[in-house]
Amino acid sequence: MESTNPMETPLEQAVQLSHGGGGQEMNKLIKSLFFKAFDNPLLCREEDAAALMLQGNCAFTTDAFTVSPLFFAGGNIGKLAIAGTVNDLAMMAAKPEYLSASFIIEEGFPLSHLKQVVESMAKELAISDAAIVCGDTKVVPRGCADGLFITTTGVGHIQRSGISAHGLQPGDAIIVSRDIGRHGSAILMAREGLTLDSDLTSDCATLWPAVSALLDASLDIHAMRDATRGGLSAVLNEWALASDVSICVEEESIPVADPVRGLCELYGFEPYDLANEGSFILALPEAQAKQALEILNQFEFCSCAAHIGQVDKQVDNAAETNAKGGKVILRSAWGSSRYLELPQGELLPRIC
Amino acid sequence: MESTNPMETPLEQAVQLSHGGGGQEMNKLIKSLFFKAFDNPLLCREEDAAALMLQGNCAFTTDAFTVSPLFFAGGNIGKLAIAGTVNDLAMMAAKPEYLSASFIIEEGFPLSHLKQVVESMAKELAISDAAIVCGDTKVVPRGCADGLFITTTGVGHIQRSGISAHGLQPGDAIIVSRDIGRHGSAILMAREGLTLDSDLTSDCATLWPAVSALLDASLDIHAMRDATRGGLSAVLNEWALASDVSICVEEESIPVADPVRGLCELYGFEPYDLANEGSFILALPEAQAKQALEILNQFEFCSCAAHIGQVDKQVDNAAETNAKGGKVILRSAWGSSRYLELPQGELLPRIC
Numbered sequence: 214m215e216s217t218n219p220m221e222t223p224l225e226q227a228v229q230l231s232h233g234g235g236g237q238e239m240n241k242l243i244k245s246l247f248f249k250a251f252d253n254p255l256l257c258r259e260e261d262a263a264a265l266m267l268q269g270n271c272a273f274t275t276d277a278f279t280v281s282p283l284f285f286a287g288g289n290i291g292k293l294a295i296a297g298t299v300n301d302l303a304m305m306a307a308k309p310e311y312l313s314a315s316f317i318i319e320e321g322f323p324l325s326h327l328k329q330v331v332e333s334m335a336k337e338l339a340i341s342d343a344a345i346v347c348g349d350t351k352v353v354p355r356g357c358a359d360g361l362f363i364t365t366t367g368v369g370h371i372q373r374s375g376i377s378a379h380g381l382q383p384g385d386a387i388i389v390s391r392d393i394g395r396h397g398s399a400i401l402m403a404r405e406g407l408t409l410d411s412d413l414t415s416d417c418a419t420l421w422p423a424v425s426a427l428l429d430a431s432l433d434i435h436a437m438r439d440a441t442r443g444g445l446s447a448v449l450n451e452w453a454l455a456s457d458v459s460i461c462v463e464e465e466s467i468p469v470a471d472p473v474r475g476l477c478e479l480y481g482f483e484p485y486d487l488a489n490e491g492s493f494i495l496a497l498p499e500a501q502a503k504q505a506l507e508i509l510n511q512f513e514f515c516s517c518a519a520h521i522g523q524v525d526k527q528v529d530n531a532a533e534t535n536a537k538g539g540k541v542i543l544r545s546a547w548g549s550s551r552y553l554e555l556p557q558g559e560l561l562p563r564i565c
Numbered sequence: 566m567e568s569t570n571p572m573e574t575p576l577e578q579a580v581q582l583s584h585g586g587g588g589q590e591m592n593k594l595i596k597s598l599f600f601k602a603f604d605n606p607l608l609c610r611e612e613d614a615a616a617l618m619l620q621g622n623c624a625f626t627t628d629a630f631t632v633s634p635l636f637f638a639g640g641n642i643g644k645l646a647i648a649g650t651v652n653d654l655a656m657m658a659a660k661p662e663y664l665s666a667s668f669i670i671e672e673g674f675p676l677s678h679l680k681q682v683v684e685s686m687a688k689e690l691a692i693s694d695a696a697i698v699c700g701d702t703k704v705v706p707r708g709c710a711d712g713l714f715i716t717t718t719g720v721g722h723i724q725r726s727g728i729s730a731h732g733l734q735p736g737d738a739i740i741v742s743r744d745i746g747r748h749g750s751a752i753l754m755a756r757e758g759l760t761l762d763s764d765l766t767s768d769c770a771t772l773w774p775a776v777s778a779l780l781d782a783s784l785d786i787h788a789m790r791d792a793t794r795g796g797l798s799a800v801l802n803e804w805a806l807a808s809d810v811s812i813c814v815e816e817e818s819i820p821v822a823d824p825v826r827g828l829c830e831l832y833g834f835e836p837y838d839l840a841n842e843g844s845f846i847l848a849l850p851e852a853q854a855k856q857a858l859e860i861l862n863q864f865e866f867c868s869c870a871a872h873i874g875q876v877d878k879q880v881d882n883a884a885e886t887n888a889k890g891g892k893v894i895l896r897s898a899w900g901s902s903r904y905l906e907l908p909q910g911e912l913l914p915r916i917c
Binding site for chain 2: 230231233234235236237238239240258259260261262263264265266267268269270271272273274275276277278279281301302304305307311313314315316317346347348349350351352353354356357358359362364366367368371374377378379438439441442443447451455488555556557562563565
């Protein structure tokens with residue numbers, strides 16, 4: 214990215230209010246940029262809505278992306294807007310198929326940046342063979358938005374039903390697909406202008422290939438969720454509550470990259486609370502944990518997948534084990550344990 | 566609305582960054598506000614995505630709403646965000662069924678205003694018996710957005726296929742469902758602080774009941790589109806191009822309310838270019854025009870529906886009639902005629 218202020222781009226190279234006005238300029242922008250990058254017959258019919266042939270149980274999900282900065286190590290808002298929504302479908306065992314994309318653009322936003330974002334979206338869509346079939350573009354005057362916001366909504370057929378936050382069973386193994394806290398750390402670094410470790414990149418990635426392989430192996434997955442805002446802590450707490458079980462995880466088993474650990478020490482964060490954008494948590498019978506790890510390890514972005522804990526078999530012996538329905542216990546290497554709580558307050562705004 | 570600056574709301578009565586952080590505060594806001602207003606079992610399951618049973622041809626559409634001001638005569642951003650998306654489905658002859666809603670909220674936005682918007686959304690959803698089944702909430706720091714943006718995406722089964730901008734036939738009657746230009750005028754009045762006519766309200770409305778009645782009557786509708794950004798001019802021009810026909814409309818037949826006409830004269834606008842949010846255009850065989858008007862007139866918001874023109878039967882006699890494939894002709898009461906062009910530039914930013 215240029216180091217100059219992007220909002221000082223010459224007029225003809227920037228998004229203008231007329232690009233969102235529903236007239237000639239908008240039509241030109243849509244055709245020359247969006248249709249070109251997202252090219253597919255459904256999108257290009259230009260009706261009020263796309264017509265999709267759907268049969269059976271489909272997942273439907275939406276996310277608004279307001280990440281700041283828009284470009285960060287390992288991705289940008291476009292890659293994130295696709296991966297985020299595609300991953301929400303994947304977590305329901307749904308094949309990502311059709312997406313909508315709506316853009317809210319600040320007047321003066323460089324067209325070159327918009328092109329870069331849109332091209333990242335197209336590239337990320339290809340990983341799961343999904344397509345953007347409808348969209349919307351709004352331009353707001355300078356100062357009324359911060360560069361660019363994108364909302365994506367996805368639809369896909371559910372390949373296997375019953376995978377749910379309510380589905381955890383006593384004795385289930387808890388697996389994390391990779392080291393945690395990368396996305397939150399990458400955004401923090403970008404925002405603070407830190408260059409302490411140039412190797413630290415966001416985990417931002419499309420998870421469908423790994424999920425699809427797990428489904429193909431007929432593993433009996435009980436729950437699956439990507440650990441985005443609120444990180445690992447949020448997912449485990451939501452699961453413990455939804456399934457009314459106690460989950461116990463081992464601090465030592467949770468993979469955390471050194472630069473993420475360093476940033477956490479520097480800022481007083483916990484890696485468990487930091488956001489991820491390409492990491493997911495899996496609950497399945499203990500006996501299938503090894504096979505699941507072997508499958509995950511075949512994917513580059515899951516090469517350090519780890520079995521980090523389990524759903525407690527009994528929660529009635531609370532006095533001795535701290536195990537309590539709805540609670541998550543973090544056990545340290547020294548044998549001490551504490552509740553891992555749902556994060557409170559705002560750790561890091563605008564991470565996604 | 567209070568006349569004081571809404572962004573000076575005391576902290577505890579305002580949206581805070583933590584409400585978008587993925588932790589406890591966000592969960593509380595979602596449950597106490599969104600789940601309460603949009604209450605339905607699909608939404609309240611709290612999975613990563615809603616699971617929908619869909620069979621057959623479905624319409625899928627999205628729109629971002631950035632209207633300013635957020636509250637205007639005849640509606641607010643919430644009513645608009647539902648009516649807008651539901652209408653895009655209706656225009657494809659799709660029954661509005663499932664919607665997603667994603668909120669981008671500026672830190673400091675009054676919770677009371679958010680509640681009012683959300684309640685308007687729930688009320689508008691009820692008109693077409695649609696439901697919000699998934700959502701997302703993001704909060705951005707003060708100054709990074711202008712109060713509130715909402716993106717809605719809708720899915721619904723298509724009741725009749727083949728209705729399309731590409732479907733116009735020579736000889737088709739062109740019908741408009743009501744007087745045009747109200748929404749653009751209401752926004753302009755609100756923004757300029759004009760009170761010249763307190764009766765002028767936006768046409769913002771859910772069109773499904775009227776569309777459903779037209780479909781039930783088995784009318785042979787060729788094309789149907791709501792005239793939003795770009796107004797009547799944009800719809801007619803897009804149709805003329807998509808179907809490669811010439812469309813001729815009579816100035817005298819196009820209903821325009823007096824206060825809208827007055828505002829147009831004052832600001833130099835054309836009512837044909839002004840945005841609407843509850844007006845649609847219909848193309849169907851001339852012989853069915855009377856029946857279509859009778860059906861429309863049964864609905865309060867279509868009481869001044871009018872037959873405004875037709876698709877030219879021949880475009881080869883161009884020299885004599887000005888008729889040309891892809892063109893729209895506006896004929897005045899005095900017999901003169903001119904091309905009605907696709908609006909250019911930005912008439913009025915942030916009208917939806």
